[in-house]
Amino acid sequence: MIDAHAINLGPNGMLLVNVALLSMIGWALLKTEKNLTSQSDVIILALIGIFAISGRILLDPIPNIQPVTFIVLLTGIHFGATRSIILATSIALISNLFLGHGLWTIYQALGWSLVGILGSIISSKIYSNNTLSINPLMPIAVLCGFVFDWVVSLSVLHAIGPDMFLLYILSGIPFDILHAAGNMFFIAWLAIPLSEIMTRHISISQPSVVDNFAKVRV
């Protein structure tokens, strides 16, 4: 058979194809978001979730580099803990349906949820006057890389004793560094545009007085 199926791209070629696909998804989502008239944050969270899931699956060939951590962190900053937990858990579950689902999924959901909660806690310090401060966000993104990896590492306690756990954590530090470097990269390049998108779609809860007034009118 002579067609594209017969072409063996190799790992680097496949990675390039994946990055191209991710860029296409990112560009298409950006365009979609600009034409989105709804102020509902659920729709934008779904779009961002698609980008995060695609990013995690497509960047799988590079160990521990994926956009999920920084997206969940930004979600925590802009939309609060609850929504970031929903997003984190959905991303972990759906992406693992492709990458491999098991006991670790719950630890990944927990790890990313913690990242989202951390984002919501530091929200007022990182995001003020409609501006996202990148510089203080960098060390937090690095910290999140380590925290997430260590939370996920807790899953090995089902297989090994606590005495081996520290050694396990120690041997994984190069992978943690890779995760942290990836987070920094995504923050530097994508945090501001993504923050602007998120800000445009934060639901403004209707004041109860107006709500009551409207009901009386009807």
Place this chain on the structure above:
Amino acid sequence: MNVLTQYALSYVAITFFIYISIKQGQDNTGNDMHGVQENFNSKAESHSKESNLFAKVFTTFSLVFIIITFSSITSEWNRMTSELVDEADDPHYGLPDLWDGKQVVCFHFPSDNVPSGLEDGRHHFDFDGIDFKTDKEWNGTGGCVGGFENYDNGLNLLNAAVEATGSTFSLNITEFSFGLQIDTIGGVSPCVAFTCAEDFSSGAYWEVLHNGGYSMVGISDIELDDNSVITWRIASY
């Protein structure tokens, strides 16, 4: 100097270079645009742009640097964090756990006839010849070369181990019709350690063990497993 230290120094130096380059570039642009009448706002804007540009260049460089060096960083890190196998019935007993499932060649020398640099215990050399761990508690002196994979034959593995470590375990071999005889390893002859009578009534030789047991065949006929450990030591008769 450790590979990790070299990488760290290179990383810091390049980061510093990037920072200086961006700062100079921004300063030049600022001066061209505003000259002497540069005001506070333009300075703040310039600083913010500089900070943004630096963040982008720095993080891109960091990511690329770590991805490129990742393989050697993990190898070095694994060497640094490896532990010695402590299960006595394991053929890899006393060897770094980094070599679990891999092939190893050990050379044990009498304590008073040991090649230079190996006097303080058993040294562990990785497949690329790097001496990364010394077991000073080991009851003997010498070295092990490990981390090899996919060798089927004992002689090929021995040659790979010797080549990896340069002259440390250099061999002198005599070929007989019935097989090979190892005369010296690392310049150490068995008859230096033991008395060898001229009439051969007593003597010594380099003995080969496979996974801790006596080998019934010579090194060139040993069929290896995935995690074989070949050990050479001097025996007397």
